Amino acid sequence: MVDGWREALQEPTVMGSTADAEPPAGRWLKAVVEAQQHIARSGPGAVDIAVALAEEAHRVLGCTVLVPLLDEGGLRIAAVAGDPPPSLGVGRRFEVLTALTERTLHSGEAVLCQDTSGESSIAPELFNMLGIRSAALAPLRYGAVSLGVVVALAPTTHAVSQEDCDVLSVLAFSAAPAMVGSTIETDLAGERLRLSATSTLTGAGQWRWDALTDDLQWSPEMFALTGLDPVTVTPSLRLWESMLHPEDRRYDDLAAAVAANPDGLLETLRLRHPDGTWRELVAWSRAIVEGDVVTCVFGATVDVTSQRGAERELARLAARDGVTGLANRSVLDDLLRRSLATLPPPSDLLDDVTHGDVAADLPDALGPLTAVLLLDLDRFKLVNDTLGHTVGDALLVAVADRLTAALELHDVSDCSPTVARLGGDEFVVLLPWVAGVEAACDVAGWLLEEVRHPLVIEGQDMVCTASIGVSVASHSGRSGNELFREAELAMYRAKSAGRDGVALYDGNLRAEAEARMLAERRLRTAIEQDRLVAVYQPIVRLDGEQVVGVEALMRLIDDDGRMLLPEGFIDVAEDTGLIVELDHRMLERGVAKLAEWIEQDVDLTVQVNVSARTLGLPGFEERVHELLAQYGVPPTSLQLELTETSLVPGGSPAQDAMSRLATVGIRTGIDDFGTGYSALAYLQDLPVSFIKIDRAFVSRLDGTSRPSAVVRAIVQLAHAHGYRVTAEGVESQTQADLLRDMGCDYAQGWLFGRPAVQGLPQRTWGENRRGAPAGQRG
Numbered sequence: 001m002v003d004g005w006r007e008a009l010q011e012p013t014v015m016g017s018t019a020d021a022e023p024p025a026g027r028w029l030k031a032v033v034e035a036q037q038h039i040a041r042s043g044p045g046a047v048d049i050a051v052a053l054a055e056e057a058h059r060v061l062g063c064t065v066l067v068p069l070l071d072e073g074g075l076r077i078a079a080v081a082g083d084p085p086p087s088l089g090v091g092r093r094f095e096v097l098t099a100l101t102e103r104t105l106h107s108g109e110a111v112l113c114q115d116t117s118g119e120s121s122i123a124p125e126l127f128n129m130l131g132i133r134s135a136a137l138a139p140l141r142y143g144a145v146s147l148g149v150v151v152a153l154a155p156t157t158h159a160v161s162q163e164d165c166d167v168l169s170v171l172a173f174s175a176a177p178a179m180v181g182s183t184i185e186t187d188l189a190g191e192r193l194r195l196s197a198t199s200t201l202t203g204a205g206q207w208r209w210d211a212l213t214d215d216l217q218w219s220p221e222m223f224a225l226t227g228l229d230p231v232t233v234t235p236s237l238r239l240w241e242s243m244l245h246p247e248d249r250r251y252d253d254l255a256a257a258v259a260a261n262p263d264g265l266l267e268t269l270r271l272r273h274p275d276g277t278w279r280e281l282v283a284w285s286r287a288i289v290e291g292d293v294v295t296c297v298f299g300a301t302v303d304v305t306s307q308r309g310a311e312r313e314l315a316r317l318a319a320r321d322g323v324t325g326l327a328n329r330s331v332l333d334d335l336l337r338r339s340l341a342t343l344p345p346p347s348d349l350l351d352d353v354t355h356g357d358v359a360a361d362l363p364d365a366l367g368p369l370t371a372v373l374l375l376d377l378d379r380f381k382l383v384n385d386t387l388g389h390t391v392g393d394a395l396l397v398a399v400a401d402r403l404t405a406a407l408e409l410h411d412v413s414d415c416s417p418t419v420a421r422l423g424g425d426e427f428v429v430l431l432p433w434v435a436g437v438e439a440a441c442d443v444a445g446w447l448l449e450e451v452r453h454p455l456v457i458e459g460q461d462m463v464c465t466a467s468i469g470v471s472v473a474s475h476s477g478r479s480g481n482e483l484f485r486e487a488e489l490a491m492y493r494a495k496s497a498g499r500d501g502v503a504l505y506d507g508n509l510r511a512e513a514e515a516r517m518l519a520e521r522r523l524r525t526a527i528e529q530d531r532l533v534a535v536y537q538p539i540v541r542l543d544g545e546q547v548v549g550v551e552a553l554m555r556l557i558d559d560d561g562r563m564l565l566p567e568g569f570i571d572v573a574e575d576t577g578l579i580v581e582l583d584h585r586m587l588e589r590g591v592a593k594l595a596e597w598i599e600q601d602v603d604l605t606v607q608v609n610v611s612a613r614t615l616g617l618p619g620f621e622e623r624v625h626e627l628l629a630q631y632g633v634p635p636t637s638l639q640l641e642l643t644e645t646s647l648v649p650g651g652s653p654a655q656d657a658m659s660r661l662a663t664v665g666i667r668t669g670i671d672d673f674g675t676g677y678s679a680l681a682y683l684q685d686l687p688v689s690f691i692k693i694d695r696a697f698v699s700r701l702d703g704t705s706r707p708s709a710v711v712r713a714i715v716q717l718a719h720a721h722g723y724r725v726t727a728e729g730v731e732s733q734t735q736a737d738l739l740r741d742m743g744c745d746y747a748q749g750w751l752f753g754r755p756a757v758q759g760l761p762q763r764t765w766g767e768n769r770r771g772a773p774a775g776q777r778g
Contacts (some may be wrong), residue, residue: 032167035060036174041090046147046179047078053150053175054081061152061164066095068101069140069148075101079761085130095271100137100166104149110138112165115157130481133157138164138172144703150175152296162263165345208236208298211255216240222238225281225303227274245270245278255294258287265658269301280308294478323393324400332428335418339370339432342450371440373429374487375403378465378499380425385459394457395583396465403427407443416444428487437472437504444468444502451499451702469492471505519572522558527581531557532591535755539607539726539748542740549605549639551748552590553755554582574611588627591638595631607639614641616653621660635665641692643671659687672728674714691718695729698749701738712742719743 037058042052057065064082068075077092077330100119104111114134116127127133134154140147150172154160196437206224209215216235223230226243232238239310241249248269250257258265271279285299319331327335333680339614379397403419407429407536417435422428434440452465469491470485486505489512494503526532536550556564573579597604614620628635640661644653658668669690674697688725700707711727718725728741730749739747 007178021221031060032170032416035171037103039171039175040178043178049175049178050078050148053171054079056148057152057168057171058082059113060167061160063160063164064153066151066153067140067148068094068151070105070146075148078148080667082153084329085132087130092440096147100135101149102352104137104139104292105146108139108146110136110139110165110169111137112162113162114160117157126236131155134160136160136168138165138168140172140176140179142176145180146178146603153479155198160565184254190532204300204302205299206298207235208296209254210296213295222301225279225301227273243271254298255287258297259289259294261286266665277302279305281305324397324421326400326404326427327418329420329422332418332420332422332430332580333480335432336370336372336430336483339415339430340473340476340480341476342433343368343370343473343476344476346475368433369431369436369474370469370478370483371431371437371438371443372471372483372487372492373431373440373444373447374469374484375427375429375451375466376491376495377425377451377470378467378495383462387458391458391460395455395462396421398455399427399451399464399466402450402453403429403447405474406447428484434472437470440470440472441502441504444470448500448502458599465500467491468502469494469505470502486510516572516575516748519569520576523556523569523572523576525559526556527578532582532585533557533563533757534586534593536593536606537748537755538753539605539746540752542736542747547604547752548746549607551607552586552593552609554586555755568647574613578615579611580614580617583610585622587624588731591631591633594637596631598633598637605637605639607641607669609641609643612642612652612654614655615640621657624661624666625664636667640666640668641671642668662689673718690724690726692728693744696736697748698727698729698739699731701735702736703734708738708742711739711744715742715744 001544004208038056039049042049046069050069054065054067060082065080065082066077066084066088067079070110071093077088077090080088080090087297100111100113113136116133123485127135132153133156136152138147139149150168152160152164157216205225206219207222208217214237216237218230218235220230221450222235223233226240228235233307237254238775264284266282266284269281269283271281275280280302280303281301283301285297288296288298296613307336319328320326321328330691337505377395380392380395383395400419400421407417407419409415417432419432420428420430429443431443434443447466451464454461454463456462458606467485469489473483473489486509489509490503490505493503493509497503533555534552535555536552538547539551541548541550554566554570556569558564567767570579573582586610587610594604594606624638627633628638640658642658667689669688669692670686671692672694673691674694691714693711697707697711697714701711715725723743725743726742726746727735728748730739730747730751731734732751735749736751
């Protein structure tokens with residue numbers, strides 16, 4: 001312990017026998033070898049080997065030694081040598097609770113603790129109670145099999161040294177294969193066989209260099225590792241160094257370098273294999289020093305080429321998109337952060353310009369800039385849905401190749417641009433150093449042209465278009481997340497403008513996005529707090545001046561008590577999918593109102609607006625039938641309206657549902673007719689029973705010929721197909737009279753009554769009717 005065990009091995013030299021005296025290092029090495037041999041010859045059982053291990057370790061180290069072996073999930077002390085604490089005798093069982101034992105078992109490496117009171121990962125009070133102040137633990141491990149640990153204990157701090165820990169590891173290394181192969185012959189040949197098997201399993205080559213004679217000895221694994229023939233090649237340090245990379249050679253200072261690391265030198269080396277390839281090695285070496293002279297260096301070397309290659313491949317995969325091979329988001333984030341850091345620091349002028357209402361006003365003179373181009377393929381989902389994901393992935397690869405090639409052909413910036421894929425059909429082009437906003441938009445235009453060129457994917461001819469959003473930064477005060485958000489908002493603007501275009505971010509987009517977020521939050525809160533209100537506007541038969549039904553209209557009560565019209569939240573509801581919840585609630589309230597009027601013996605119909613998204617959902621028809629049965633309302637009293645723009649020619653799930661509802665008497669109709677697919681062929685395909693002329697046409701009725709001709713044509717077209725016609729937004733008697741003369745069946749608007757929350761509408765409107773103020777909508 002702290003060289004004490006070596007001092008014990010140093011016997012006085014007899015006068016006159018200097019030539020025959022063995023060096024001190026040789027004596028302790030001999031003692032260790034003898035201990036290994038004794039352990040190897042012990043047996044036949046694992047406990048016998050544990051006893052021999054404890055005794056030999058105690059003899060060499062001079063401290064108390066325990067050998068706990070794993071037994072049924074815990075540890076049982078199999079052998080003790082020295083003077084252990086009374087509570088740590090043979091047969092004592094305990095769980096693997098102490099941090100030192102657990103660390104040794106799990107890591108498979110020796111652990112040294114020279115002062116238990118200063119070890120934060122253990123319980124000092126437990127060690128104080130046992131009288132343990134320092135300890136070394138070495139694992140008993142053979143291959144992947146853990147057998148237990150061997151522990152050297154001392155009652156004083158720093159009594160167990162690193163040398164003790166190393167010797168303990170050597171003895172444990174000898175004991176482990178003996179325990180595993182305890183039924184095999186334990187002579188010297190058997191021990192060598194087991195040690196050889198261990199080296200073969202780990203692939204470690206062992207070696208020893210005599211610094212005095214320059215003699216180098218290799219194990220068979222070293223010859224296999226270097227690819228040299230042990231029959232024809234004699235290893236030497238010069239030969240070894242000649243095979244290493246020039247930067248890894250250290251022939252002249254090997255001994256000094258190893259001696260400077262008394263705990264052992266661990267280094268990575270590059271070796272040129274005879275087959276011409278470079279191999280990566282990890283070498284551990286340690287010197288034997290007598291006085292101030294290095295007499296010997298021994299060590300082990302492992303070929304880690306395949307492991308390092310796998311690590312590099314994992315690193316590459318972690319940095320690359322799995323489909324296209326482009327950089328992924330993590331790499332892009334890092335490059336963008338570095339690029340922004342190279343820009344000038346923020347100033348009031350730059351801040352005002354880049355965060356103003358229009359980012360495009362940024363003068364090119366304020367360059368250079370960092371630009372982010374977010375490219376999203378148009379209608380990519382259609383490719384996946386119709387041609388399959390294999391074609392979709394091939395298209396992504398083709399687009400990635402085109403983007404990369406286009407940027408290589410054009411000198412777009414002073415620094416190399418990066419193309420990355422974020423996921424799905426979204427790509428990003430980072431221009432770290434571009435001259436100005438116009439240059440960034442020019443690059444975006446070039447990219448669109450490249451993407452737009454026809455291509456053949458898996459035998460399919462196709463033309464792919466994209467929408468690009470551009471955001472720029474002129475100073476280092478911007479963040480990557482800001483640029484990504486701004487580019488995304490600009491990209492959505494490009495899509496809403498018709499796709500296949502470029503849009504530049506400006507402050508208006510930020511304001512619009514914030515307004516939509518506020519509207520969504522307000523809508524969700526209103527739904528949670530049930531602040532949605534149904535109001536009812538009368539529908540009259542123009543010919544008989546009778547109220548025949550009502551339209552249920554949705555209103556939202558805002559936080560301040562104001563009643564909001566659908567224009568303030570319906571688009572957000574459609575985008576977020578909340579429209580389905582709104583539709584279901586309005587449908588139930590409309591049916592409940594019908595039931596209330598039936599109780600009062602009032603015969604009216606209720607028209608409820610339903611989105612095509614809701615109508616096409618599985619289970620919607622069943623929900624309608626359940627509500628009608630629950631409230632006792634006949635199907636003919638309920639009518640459903642869909643906006644014309646929500647329907648598309650060629651059929652849809654919503655149109656299929658309309659047909660099935662019609663078979664049970666629930667009529668459906670087109671709201672806001674004239675704003676969507678107003679075509680005769682289209683009308684023939686729709687299973688509807690009525691249409692409602694949009695107020696935009698009705699409001700122009702002033703007696704002149706052109707507006708009247710348009711409305712009259714719509715009425716005649718609908719009647720020709722057997723549809724009833726309702727005019728929306730009627731606000732004057734003149735409009736009502738004109739519509740009646742044209743043959744329009746029904747009308748609604750402020751002329752006949754404003755939407756009301758409660759109360760029955762008047763059955764007739766001929767008396768005391770008054771028009772609404774011009775320009776106001778019902």
